[in-house]
Amino acid sequence: MRVLVAEDDVRLAALLRETLEEAGWQVEVVNDGRAAYDRLLVDTAYDVVLLDWMLPGMDGVSVARQWRGLGIAVPILMLTARGDVRDRIDGLDAGADDYLPKPFDLDELLARLRALYRRNAFGRESPAQVGDLVVDPVARRVSRGGVDINLSTREFDILYLLASHAGQVVTRLTILDEVWDGETDLRSNVIDVHLAAIRAKIDRPFGADTITTLRGTGYRLETGIR
Numbered sequence: 149m150r151v152l153v154a155e156d157d158v159r160l161a162a163l164l165r166e167t168l169e170e171a172g173w174q175v176e177v178v179n180d181g182r183a184a185y186d187r188l189l190v191d192t193a194y195d196v197v198l199l200d201w202m203l204p205g206m207d208g209v210s211v212a213r214q215w216r217g218l219g220i221a222v223p224i225l226m227l228t229a230r231g232d233v234r235d236r237i238d239g240l241d242a243g244a245d246d247y248l249p250k251p252f253d254l255d256e257l258l259a260r261l262r263a264l265y266r267r268n269a270f271g272r273e274s275p276a277q278v279g280d281l282v283v284d285p286v287a288r289r290v291s292r293g294g295v296d297i298n299l300s301t302r303e304f305d306i307l308y309l310l311a312s313h314a315g316q317v318v319t320r321l322t323i324l325d326e327v328w329d330g331e332t333d334l335r336s337n338v339i340d341v342h343l344a345a346i347r348a349k350i351d352r353p354f355g356a357d358t359i360t361t362l363r364g365t366g367y368r369l370e371t372g373i374r
Contacts (some may be wrong), residue, residue, distance in 0.1 A: 149195040149265055149313075150174045154184035154211070156203055165196065168261075169252050171289030172322035172366075181206030188246055194222050195265050198257075201239065209242045216243035223264040227252070244368070262325065266311065276311035278371060281350060281358065283311045292354050303328055303346050306339070310359065310369035319366035343367065 151168055155161040156179045167173050169177045176194075178184045181203035188194070201208040205371050212224050226244040229234065236247050246260055275284040280293040290297040299307060305327045310318055323339055343359060360368045 149260065150193065151196045151198060152184065152187060152194045152204060152222075153177045153198045154179075154181065154208065155200045156180060157200075157252070163254075164257075167258070170321075171258055172319035172325065173261075174316075180204045181208060181211045184208075184213060185211045188220055188222065189218075192220055192222060196261050197222050197224045198261070199224050199244070200227050201226055201235075208244075209239055212239070212243040213218065224262055225257075225264060266326075272332060275312070276308060278311055278314045278358070278369060283308045286344070290350065292350055292356075295354075297349050299346065300342075303342055303349070306342055307346055307350070307369075310367060314369045315371045317362060317366050317368050322366065 149172075151173045153161060153164050153168070153175060155164060155177065158179070161177050161179065165175045165177055176187070178187055182205035184197070184199065184203065185206055190196070199208045199212060203211070208226055208228070212226070215222070215224075224244045225246045225248060225249055226239045227250060228239065229250040239247050245264055248257060248260060275286075276281055277283075282289075282291050283304075284290070288304060290299055290304065290307065306323060309323060309326055320339055328338075335355075343361070347359060350356070358369055360370055362368060
């Protein structure tokens, strides 16, 4: 998943980058409101924006309000040291989806980001198609070349996660976080077992080689059939 961090405190921005990257997110950091605003004008393919209220150039509330005015719907988690109820209301009314006062616990931050990501993904779920492979999250149906393929619940969830990020590396930590909600050990071979089962169902019968394992990193569903 991709997250844009807009935070002018250099040390906090570095900590956020480190924390999010360790959690398996792809992170881009900007340090002022104008840069944040401009970034989403040219690239809206972020899963979540972490937006500080008190940014130089343009404050976070103004950034959020203008994004929403342009129809940019990327989920926003607003960070601020302002704790007044009126301030929270202003931030939410401007278009923020959630609000986290400083100082905050990093685990809570990650949990809130995951919740925003899931909420947004559920609201925009649509079939992911890569070549002749179609993964439909609403019907929970997988087909290749028009042939239906039966997957278990977790096999389906893993495949949809990979297919909806086709061409991108999805880390093991991300899979554990999204499919198992972090309830299993990263050192476990549970992902490898499920990936082997998925490959046996979506690739082997069709003479395809769709999923690449990048050792020590994660997995990538290729956009071209090999």
